[in-house]
Amino acid sequence: xxxxxxxxxxxxxxxxxxxxxxxxxxxxxxxxxxxxxxxxxxxxxxxxxxxxxxxxxxxxxxxxxxxxxxxxxxxxxxxxxxxxxxxxxxxxxxx
Amino acid sequence: xxxxxxxxxxxxxxxxxxxxxxxxxxxxxxxxxxxxxxxxxxxxxxxxxxxxxxxxxxxxxxxxxxxxxxxxxxxxxxxxxxxxxxxxxxxxxxxxxxxxxxxxxxxxxxxxxxxxxxxxxxxxxxxxxxxxxxxxxxxxxxxxxxxxxxxxxxxxxxxxxxxxxxxxxxxxxxxxxxxxxxxxxxxxxxxxxxxxxxxxxxxxxxxxxxxxxxxxxxxxxxxxxxxxxxxxxxxxxxxxxxxxxxxxxxxxxxxxxxxxxxxxxxxxxxxxxxxxxxxxxxxxxxxxxxxxxxxxxxxxxxxxxxxxxxxxxxxxxxxxxxxxxxxxxxxxxxxxxxxxxxxxxxxxxxxxxxxxxxxxxxxxxxxxxxxxxxxxxxxxxxxxxxxxxxxxxxxxxxxxxxxxxxxxxxxxxxxxxxxxxxxxxxxxx
Numbered sequence: 001x002x003x004x005x006x007x008x009x010x011x012x013x014x015x016x017x018x019x020x021x022x023x024x025x026x027x028x029x030x031x032x033x034x035x036x037x038x039x040x041x042x043x044x045x046x047x048x049x050x051x052x053x054x055x056x057x058x059x060x061x062x063x064x065x066x067x068x069x070x071x072x073x074x075x076x077x078x079x080x081x082x083x084x085x086x087x088x089x090x091x092x093x094x095x
Numbered sequence: 096x097x098x099x100x101x102x103x104x105x106x107x108x109x110x111x112x113x114x115x116x117x118x119x120x121x122x123x124x125x126x127x128x129x130x131x132x133x134x135x136x137x138x139x140x141x142x143x144x145x146x147x148x149x150x151x152x153x154x155x156x157x158x159x160x161x162x163x164x165x166x167x168x169x170x171x172x173x174x175x176x177x178x179x180x181x182x183x184x185x186x187x188x189x190x191x192x193x194x195x196x197x198x199x200x201x202x203x204x205x206x207x208x209x210x211x212x213x214x215x216x217x218x219x220x221x222x223x224x225x226x227x228x229x230x231x232x233x234x235x236x237x238x239x240x241x242x243x244x245x246x247x248x249x250x251x252x253x254x255x256x257x258x259x260x261x262x263x264x265x266x267x268x269x270x271x272x273x274x275x276x277x278x279x280x281x282x283x284x285x286x287x288x289x290x291x292x293x294x295x296x297x298x299x300x301x302x303x304x305x306x307x308x309x310x311x312x313x314x315x316x317x318x319x320x321x322x323x324x325x326x327x328x329x330x331x332x333x334x335x336x337x338x339x340x341x342x343x344x345x346x347x348x349x350x351x352x353x354x355x356x357x358x359x360x361x362x363x364x365x366x367x368x369x370x371x372x373x374x375x376x377x378x379x380x381x382x383x384x385x386x387x388x389x390x391x392x393x394x395x396x397x398x399x400x401x402x403x404x405x406x407x408x409x410x411x412x413x414x415x416x417x418x419x420x421x422x423x424x425x426x427x428x429x430x431x432x433x434x435x436x437x438x439x440x441x442x443x444x445x446x447x448x449x450x451x452x453x454x455x456x457x458x459x460x461x462x463x464x465x466x467x468x469x470x471x472x473x474x475x476x477x478x479x480x481x482x483x484x485x486x487x488x489x490x491x492x493x494x495x496x497x498x499x500x501x502x503x504x505x506x507x508x509x510x511x512x513x514x515x516x517x518x519x520x521x522x523x524x
Contacts, residue, residue, distance in 0.1 A: 029396050036401055040404045041404070044436055046373050053346050072152075
């Protein structure tokens with residue numbers, strides 16, 4: 001369990017670490033971001049895709065399972081902005 | 096001039112095909128998506144509502160805490176499905192909503208012997224009321240009362256130690272390409288097949304295997320296309336996510352890579368074993384290039400360009416089969432290899448047809464460079480592909496992109512020289 005601001009901080013930090021090539025805020029667009037990154041990893045036969053590492057680190061930092069799957073992140077319509085991802089996680093984990 | 100006319104006709108055909116592509120259809124009720132998940136207690140089934148005309152689950156909580164299912168779990172029946180036989184399975188429903196609404200329901204079989212096919216039936220209560228209350232902003236939604244649970248696919252779960260098995264669900268055709276300007280050759284259809292084996296994961300050490308094939312069905316000149324079949328086994332260590340000198344933030348991967356490369360006719364087959372490192376380069380220079388080229392970005396909805404992705408490797412090359420007729424150069428046994436792959440968006444949402452066709456387009460530049468240095472022969476090669484893609488702006492459906500490519504260099508394993516312009520359509524399968 002975490003507060004809303006803790007969840008926001010963890011999500012923003014992990015998106016930034018992907019890396020997101022500009023400063024991440026709650027209003028930063030996600031949309032196709034993870035899908036495009038995964039296409040790059042697929043093209044390069046990268047052993048572990050960054051979207052999997054992102055999910056691993058996010059769960060580790062939050063200390064809990066989250067209602068977000070790999071397929072959710074790769075769906076461009078699921079999380080138009082960073083805040084949309086925060087809202088879904090907060091609905092499950094927020095104190 | 097003739098080529099320009101062909102290009103214009105090609106773009107027109109692509110636009111018409113794009114406009115006529117079918118759209119998704121769905122039933123009138125909310126469906127219930129189920130997927131195997133894993134937490135500290137073990138495996139459970141996550142059940143989530145999906146909108147009537149949507150492919151993705153609701154991202155807002157709509158399952159009402161007052162749903163009778165939480166008080167009367169016997170309204171839900173869980174069955175293990177073996178072809179025609181259904182066996183009822185005991186389960187618990189967890190995580191009753193603390194307040195308000197809930198995004199999903201956790202269904203945990205008491206003894207999940209196998210993570211195979213399951214089926215869920217949701218019955219009405221003894222009083223004849225629906226067991227679930229789905230409330231979206233005050234609007235009560237009807238739902239489908241049956242759901243199927245597909246077997247767990249370990250390749251989709253990388254945060255748990257999953258069973259390792261052959262996973263054919265990822266076997267698919269990747270990108271197809273129909274060329275109308277294939278150098279001196281005729282029309283070419285090509286594609287990529289990817290297969291991924293399940294992976295065993297422990298902390299930051301990962302073992303996995305992949306196979307990919309670039310296939311092509313050519314016209315009159317089969318030597319005008321890169322072609323290869325690659326099988327790869329990796330044991331990888333993921334470095335901590337932090338700031339690194341020059342390459343910026345990220346989680347570089349470092350590991351052993353075993354690979355079998357073959358041309359598509361199996362005339363030249365190399366087995367390689369080497370050390371590789373994968374990373375991205377996110378610094379002031381790459382950000383400046385990414386921003387400068389993205390002239391048509393809508394900052395409210397378009398994420399920025401990705402950082403360029405790089406891998407470097409040293410390979411020991413064992414020649415398993417070598418047919419002189421299929422190769423123009425005899426390689427040594429030790430080589431350094433690298434790859435830079437950088438897709439750069441130029442614009443989104445552009446009306447390129449002056450209103451003739453009601454559709455917006457995106458433009459993208461793709462840079463793909465692979466230098467190879469043969470240590471024993473002291474010779475270097477560079478395989479480079481630069482493409483300009485024009486594609487309908489859509490997040491769903493399968494619509495063609497118009498692609499203009501320049502390919503030059505020598506590619507493993509045959510090192511056949513390629514130097515050609517290609518123009519055509521790329522169609523996701």
